[in-house]
Amino acid sequence: MVVDRESGDRADRIFAALSDATRREIVAMTLTAEYSVSELARRFPVSFAAVQKHVAVLERAGLVIKRRSGREQRVRGNADALREAHRLLDQLADVWRGRVERIGALLAEPEPEPEPGLDLDLDPGGA
Amino acid sequence: MSVIDVQKDLAALTLTVTSRFEAAPPRVWQVWSDPRQLERWWGPPSHPATVVEYELTPGGTVTYYMTAPDGQRFHGWWRVRSVGAPSGLEFEDGFADDEGKPNPDLPTTIVRVTLDADEAAGGAATVMRIVTTFGDEAAMKQVLDMGVAEGMSEALGQIDALLAA
Numbered sequence: 144m145v146v147d148r149e150s151g152d153r154a155d156r157i158f159a160a161l162s163d164a165t166r167r168e169i170v171a172m173t174l175t176a177e178y179s180v181s182e183l184a185r186r187f188p189v190s191f192a193a194v195q196k197h198v199a200v201l202e203r204a205g206l207v208i209k210r211r212s213g214r215e216q217r218v219r220g221n222a223d224a225l226r227e228a229h230r231l232l233d234q235l236a237d238v239w240r241g242r243v244e245r246i247g248a249l250l251a252e253p254e255p256e257p258e259p260g261l262d263l264d265l266d267p268g269g270a
Numbered sequence: 271m272s273v274i275d276v277q278k279d280l281a282a283l284t285l286t287v288t289s290r291f292e293a294a295p296p297r298v299w300q301v302w303s304d305p306r307q308l309e310r311w312w313g314p315p316s317h318p319a320t321v322v323e324y325e326l327t328p329g330g331t332v333t334y335y336m337t338a339p340d341g342q343r344f345h346g347w348w349r350v351r352s353v354g355a356p357s358g359l360e361f362e363d364g365f366a367d368d369e370g371k372p373n374p375d376l377p378t379t380i381v382r383v384t385l386d387a388d389e390a391a392g393g394a395a396t397v398m399r400i401v402t403t404f405g406d407e408a409a410m411k412q413v414l415d416m417g418v419a420e421g422m423s424e425a426l427g428q429i430d431a432l433l434a435a
Binding site for chain 1: 272273276278285287289291292293298299301307310311312314379398400402404
């Protein structure tokens with residue numbers, strides 16, 4: 144992979160955070176409006192503590208931003224982080240586009256001689 | 271143009287790249303199964319790949335490094351999960367430290383390759399599909415268990431609409 148390590152690590156957190164249905168819904172809801180953790184907890188059939196945990200995972204991934212308002216914790220979605228996830232997938236797509244192009248060029252060359260003693264090629268290849 | 275389709279799916283954490291080649295699957299398989307051919311396309315021209323270990327069997331390991339223009343080496347590895355010559359393979363793709371040892375702290379991706387003969391072309395062409403999944407195996411299993419393949423949830427549709435805006 145040519146995607147650099149730091150962004151790959153960030154991607155891992157983003158994608159892991161998005162791998163849960165409740166967390167995805169929290170992100171979608173908080174992208175359009177700010178909610179308190181208790182408001183979110185009322186909308187999901189899970190405990191307050193569970194929602195709090197989900198929000199913490201999302202916050203670590205940078206997908207939501209939390210702020211304190213009085214006694215409440217308000218949560219809103221971070222669209223930039225989602226754009227980042229899209230961008231990382233785009234980057235990975237570019238890596239594969241390059242590889243596919245090079246495979247195409249390689250296949251356009253005359254057939255290479257099979258290497259003697261190389262037993263990995265399970266098919267004789269060619270015709 | 272060899273690439274015919276690119277699908278990004280944030281819900282399934284996958285990227286699917288579909289391409290087509292004017293060669294039968296056994297020939298396309300060689301670009302994966304012959305390390306010397308693999309070296310010619312895995313890295314970009316600026317960072318050519320050198321394969322060190324090559325064991326294309328289930329549980330086997332492939333190690334390689336890519337050399338930057340300034341001579342710096344970037345090590346990587348595959349852990350082979352399944353091999354079905356000449357129609358596909360699956361492996362975990364990860365980073366390694368400067369000595370080529372897998373670094374467990376860095377993220378890995380799962381890469382699934384399928385090669386299908388294009389019957390419309392009399393089998394003389396191949397459709398290659400590369401599905402790359404972010405995250406570790408546990409995360410992927412969790413995702414599959416959730417059945418996200420059923421289609422994007424309403425929530426994700428909403429996210430995509432917001433991103434497009």
